Amino acid sequence: MAERSFANEVGKLRQGEGTTLHVEGILAVTKALLQSGVAYVGGYQGAPISHLMDVLGDSKEVLDELGVYFENSASEATAAAMLAASVHYPLRGAVTWKSTVGTNVAADALANLASGGVTGGALVILGEDYGEGSSIMQERSHAFAMKSQMWLLDPRPDIPAIVNAVESGFQLSEASNTPVFLLLRLRSCHLHGTFTASDNRRPPVTVTEATQRPTRDVSRIVLPPASFHHEQEKIQDRWPAAVNYIREHRLNEVFGEDLADVGIIVQGGLYNTLNRSMELLGCSDAFGDTKVPLYVMNVAYPVIDEEVIEFCADKRAVLLVEEGQPDFIEQNINTVLRRAGIPTALHGKDMFTMAGEYTSLVLTRGLHRFLTDYQPDAIASEPALLRPAEDPASPFATRVEPELVRPRPPGLCTGCPERPIFSGLKLAERETGQHHVSADIGCHLFSVNAPFDLGATTMGYGLGSAAASALNSKDSDRRTIAIMGDGGFWHNGLTSGVGNAVFNRNDQLLVVVDNDYAAATGGQDVLSSHAETPARSTKHPIEQAVRGIGVGWARTIDDTYDVTTVRDTFIEGLTTPEQGPKVLVMQSECQLNRQRREKPRRAQALKAGERVVRQRFGVDPETCTGDHACIRISGCPSLTIADNPDPMRTDPIATVLDSCVGCGVCGANAHAAVLCPSFYRTDVVYNPTRRDRLLSRMRAWWISMLSRGVERRAAGLEAVS
Secondary structure, three states: OOOOOOOOOHHHHHOOOOOEEEEEHHHHHHHHHHHOOOOEEEEOOOOOOHHHHHHHHHOHHHHHHHOOEEEEOOOHHHHHHHOOHHHHOOOOEEEEEEEOHHHHHHHHHHHHHHHHOOOOOEEEEEEEOOOOOOOOOOOOOHHHHHHHOOEEEOOOOOHHHHHHHHHHHHHHHHHHOOOEEEEEEHHHHHOEEEEEOOOOOOOOOOHHHHHHOOOOOHHHOOOOOHHHHHHHHHHHHHHHHHHHHHHHOOOOEEEOOOOOOEEEEEEHHHHHHHHHHHHHOOOOOOOOOOOOOEEEEOEEEOOOHHHHHHHHOOOOEEEEEOOOOOOHHHHHHHHHHHHOOOOOEEEOOOOOOOOOOOOHHHHHHHHHHHHHHHOHHHOOOOOHHHOOOOOOOOOOOOOOOHHHOOOOOOOOOOOOOOHHHHHHHHHHHHHHOOOOEEEOOOHHHHHHOOOOOOOOEEOOOOOHHHHOHHHOOOOOOOOOEEEEEHHHHHHHHHHHHHHHHHHOOOOOEEEEEEOOOEHHHOOEOOOOOOOOOOOOOOOOOHHHHHHHOOOOEEEEEOOOOOHHHHHHHHHHHHHOOOOOOEEEEEEOOOHHHHHHHHHHHHHHHHHOOOOEEEEEEEEOOOOOOOOOHHHHOOOOOOEEEEOOOOOOOOOOEEEEOOOOOOOOHHHHHHHHOOOOOOEEEEEEEEOOOHHHHHHHHHHHHHHHHHHHHHHHHHHHHHHHO
């Protein structure tokens, strides 16, 4: 169950020639694939292209009508290997994943693909997760394109430009027999815009037809001596063919060519941010009517020497806007200009920051510095963000003392079934002592933050177990704990982690968080999901898989909200004398996906007048001691503090907010940790029946009867005093 359904939008994919479509970037990419006659599509979900996989999944009927094969790949390497179908056959194929981590996983297949080359167009759509919105290490895909001689498209964040980049990407790939990267940044994936559609094209050759007419060319297989010739072929044949195609079809763009004797060269993906900065300085408007010549590199690699020389030849100075480091493009253009004897001054990283995201702030300050030096009359206004932070008029001036603003680390959702796992582990460590915890990629990585403070390293998706392998000391009385999610487990954790631990007789305790989905990438189904999906095979237990490759000690807990059982099973796994890897499968459905399913059902039932019961938890203010231990072992966003109603006590009490989903972890924690019994559960009944009303009146009467004695004693005490 993906985090968003595109079932209502996919009908637009059938629109034909001349139709004006207003769509999101991801939907535009899908439509462009169909207009290009793509024969097969695959990929692995991850920000910011998760929704592309969701759109393709929801578009099954449209894809089937056109004879397009689609699959959710098990990993990025699996997706990259699919492109082998384009090596010998005139099949256009596209795959997608999150970069740069996804490209690293796919590197083996991509290196072989780029060496042998392709016959049909091969397009790799990369979700460049870079900058402040990123959850991964800050690296660029540019280096891989250079290393393997794969052309890198970086289109302007504009719907028609993105559609054109997809279609041109296939054509460029076929013209140069080279696989092509298409870079899509977060804003490109989710912007909305309009473009004029074309008819969808059934692939000239389908996957079915290709399998019925097997073809092979031994010169395309990466084996010596062919592999030695491939390197020469890349430079002598494929590169010139690519350059010719890029120039002839004007994939790069020039705006305001003869307006000034200075200019700006910008990566296509940064064009919108640059134009916003120019607008703030008064040298452009919201529609890109620039006063300074621009050369927009919609193809970031290869650099087209002739175009650069033509743009720079009559300029005193040029500013290069290249995000990230190293400064690959700047070095390349410097070499091009100096070899051609062009004296134009080239500025780039000396005007901007060397590393980090190029936000409007960074670009505006760097651009202002450049224009002040070379074209001051182009600056028509100076925005407040140019003011120093100590200036009260600056938007960055300190409004509140920094020590008064407490940091708020990211955490797990309300009701998350992973929270009680880490609560149980913290309680278990009271008896077993602390352990080295090797974390993994996924929601469970939030356990690194307060209040759990668990996890020392994270080395990659599905690599939690492998990252703990070196800390397998036979002389230690402490077992290392490794954690991974079910998405990471099926991605590569089963072989690289569990298989490795079995083979090397590693004594670690591996916790597999099985929340029914690849929750961190948008809630897609995996092999162990319980969903009924006609196109895929599910319901394969993780415990069965690990036992199948040799794990002897394995347990599955199918209710992680039972903190006492979680704690006791952790203690058993950490203290059992049995040697070899031990696996705990902690299984409960992702609360976010559960709420996506249950809320519409509940709303529909309420509208129909049906009886609906919603469980809520609360804290008795008279019982709460105010020590907040319940908060420290939970961290639930719904569990917070409130003023103490007792005037004789100053410590704030715990309280439960209305966002509570009734998971019960707060009460279970209090019970397992032997804390004060202040939590209670309330069943809120909507559209009550006659029986509900009768029971409510009876309970109210009984409570009033029981409380009469308490009230009389209290009245007597007041009279004595």
